[in-house]
Amino acid sequence: MAVEGGGGDLLPVVMLLGAAVVAVPLFKRLGLGSVLGYLAAGLAIGPFGLGWFSNPQTILHTAELDVVMFLFIIGLEMRPSHLWGLRRAIFGLGSLQAVVCGTLLTLVGVAFGFSWTVSFVSAMGFVLTSTAIVMQLLGERGDVAAPRGQKIVAVLLFEDLLIVPLLAVVAFLAPHAAGEAAPAGSRWATVGLAAGAVGVLVAAGLWLLNPLFRVLANAKAREVMTAAALLVVLGAALLMQLGGLSMAMGAFLAGVLLSESTFRHQLEADVEPFRGLLLGLFFLGVGMSLDLAVVARNWVLIVSGVLSLMLVKALCIYGVARLARSSHADALDRAVLMAQGGEFAFVLFAAALAAGVIDPVVNANMTAIVVLSMALTPLTVLLHKRFASPAEVSMEGVEAVSERSANVLIIGFGRVGQIASQGVLARGATLTIIDNDTQMIRDAQAYGFKVYYGDGSREDVLHAAGAQHACAIVVCIDDKAAATHIAKLAQAACPQARVLVRAFDREHALELANVGADYFVRETFESSMLLGREALLATGAREDEADEIMERVRRRDAERFDLEVAGGLFAGRALILGNIAKRNAQQAEAQAPAQ
Structure with missing residues (x-):
């Protein structure tokens, strides 16, 4: 029974909210976390469960705005000085993890019998960790601002930015007809358009946004401030999209440019409720998109693919973290949190399918693998929390109490x-x-x-x-x-x-x-x-x-x-x-x- 037909019909909205309201508290009560509750609810009401919805891609497309708003909020917390302080973690640790994981995951694809091209695209899609899931789990345990949380955020930022060159690589790998070649002029035009979009956004952030919010604040119209906050987020995302870049990248840059503004906390408060609502919608859409028929037909390939890709990625992340001098506990925690594929994998796979780099069967199988890996992450985090030995307290820069005298x-x-x-x-x-x-x-x-x-x-x-x-x-x-x-x-x-x-x-x-x-x-x-x-x-x-x-x-x-x-x-x-x-x-x- 598909219900998303009528334009003014409230039944789909009621069903989405009802599924979330029932599943999320139940899963949290069981100690399984809210993310797994949303995923299970989406699977239950989706086309491969009760069939209440037949087109989860529509919901996923709308819920992708969650990532955009989430990165805007992250950008508000990343003052340029703080961002500069994280440059080594973003470009050093992030690039090292992406290169090592991408190389080894490509070899896994080749071992499964796929071509180098298909293996590379599939591997890089799996390298792109789910920002939504990891940030939700970090937020639930209060680790976003902690040192180990900041390193994870830095790597996520690099991976989000990586989607831009990866889409360019997919376009380069696309098979062309004999004698057909992309004109050099169009390539330079694409690069110029992207640079121009970034320039316009930076200029607006430096000279327009603060005066705009000052005028609106003086007008004492709270609802207009909220509308302006959404306008900034969605306008920056649209500008980057028109420039051929990532919408999330535009929102992040807008947040960074406003991070020193006196209106920073007001903007964050205005955007946060929309982000939270879209976050749940995103996870519901991910749960709906798990095609159980594809999993049933190719269950051996999909199950082995999930386990091997997650295991290899976790080992890579752990090794890179230890190489970067993280403690065993922090490295293991990072490996468990980031061992899944992410939402940008769907974007990359869709582009590769449209360009003819992968076929529909590979796209369906890899989508199922990524969705399952995302669904398994809350469970692996729960198991790690329950069975891992307690992390040692870092005493760096801290002196333990010794024999002293005190009034x-x-x-x-x-x-x-x-x-x-x-x-x-x-x-x-x-x-x-x-x-x-x-x-x-x-x-x-x-x-x-x-x-x-x-x-x-x-x-x-x-x-x-x-x-x-x-x-x-x-x-x-x-x-x-x-x-x-x-x-x-x-x-x-x-x-x-x-x-x-x-x-x-x-x-x-x-x-x-x-x-x-x-x-x-x-x-x-x-x-x-x-x-x-x-x-x-x-x-x-x-x-x-x-x-x-x-x-x-x-x-x-x-x-x-x-x-x-x-x-x-x-x-x-x-x-x-x-x-x-x-x-x-x-x-x-x-x-x-x-x-």
């Missing part, structure tokens, strides 16, 4: 820890800071803070950090269970220190009271009290009246808290009183010789 020990140097340290630093007290986030430690060094690597939930680390000599241990981490454990450990191991803890909420504060923490404050309580006071002043209350009302609120909250502790919501009131009595006895004993 105050701060555990956790995030938002709360940074603010809590200011008063101690201003007084000139000896301060030791530990954290287990190596990237944060490196970032803190840029601002003059010396932060040591250490796990505050371990007693030996606390002693090495000087907790046994500290007058205060300030626990500022955002993990409730870990903060409670550290408070309990510090109470037992360092009785001379006051244990001051950041509480997440009221329930967490009750837990901390139960383990005997000396002082704890809910992370939103004081800020909420200040906001409430300002709200009172806004209603016309006097300063003294506002202070009196907020003091009553604070007192009632403290009374309720004491009642909750005493009322048995958390057992252990006797333990709290015992800790207080023990603390008083220790203080009296310490003061006795002085008297």
Whole structure:
């Protein structure tokens, strides 16, 4: 039952959205990820599943705009200075990976009995990794901005740019009639047209776009800003397409040119919802395009092709990464993420089919191989995450905590820890800071803070950090269970220190009271009290009246808290009183010789 007939019919849209809404949460619930959910939904409703749609290429063609918008957003994050800093990764690592993988994958095609030409086109199509899948998986685990994520992004950028010369190579490989040759003038005209398109885009980005957005911002028309953002993305893509270049390349260049603009974050926010919607549409289209009839007829060739191409590409990527001095864990992670073919393979295969370089059977088989490789990637990533040994923490530029002496020990140097340290630093007290986030430690060094690597939930680390000599241990981490454990450990191991803890909420504060923490404050309580006071002043209350009302609120909250502790919501009131009595006895004993 094909449903995409009527122009104003909403049934196809409802079916697409319904399939996504059902499949994606289900697959995420099973731990399989959203990408595999979209692919499975597309396969289920496509022409080779339930048959609700008969022409997935229409959806794929529309959803290709996802790649365009995605690269625009990537371009917004790539300031020219940052892009220049990645030049070695983009053109060095990217070109090395493309050459090595392309060569070995071509040999795989020859081993399967195909000609050199067909093997080369098929191999280079498989070299072009799926930007949509890899960036989605990187985004889900928060690695896009991490160093290893940036290297992957650099390689993806190079491969996206590689589609342009590859299309030219396909045109060169096209069989011509006897005596027919492409005139040299037309080739130079093509090159000139492409260079002119790039020049026009760069000029517009440098001199037109910022004044345009400034005028629109002054007009206070939010919907026009959104329309202008889409106009920039699609206009840049169209300009590059007219110049014979990649649409994605145009969007990326437009993003780079606007990366230094004051409107960068607004543009990203305007484009992101469209990109996310098209991303799901793209994966649905990929799932629909998997021709199960072709797979059934040539299953031996297709299955062996998927396994051999993915394995060889993964080994190539791992070898290149290790050659570029990446760690074993990072190289293996990159190999698992990038072992599939990508969306630009469909573009390359379509061009090769139109030029007569490959026949329809090869095109159908290679399309099925690429789609299956894309569908298998989330599963291989899941298996790698589940069975691979944990990656070693990179200690480059980070000093582990050693035997130290401290008046105050701060555990956790995030938002709360940074603010809590200011008063101690201003007084000139000896301060030791530990954290287990190596990237944060490196970032803190840029601002003059010396932060040591250490796990505050371990007693030996606390002693090495000087907790046994500290007058205060300030626990500022955002993990409730870990903060409670550290408070309990510090109470037992360092009785001379006051244990001051950041509480997440009221329930967490009750837990901390139960383990005997000396002082704890809910992370939103004081800020909420200040906001409430300002709200009172806004209603016309006097300063003294506002202070009196907020003091009553604070007192009632403290009374309720004491009642909750005493009322048995958390057992252990006797333990709290015992800790207080023990603390008083220790203080009296310490003061006795002085008297």
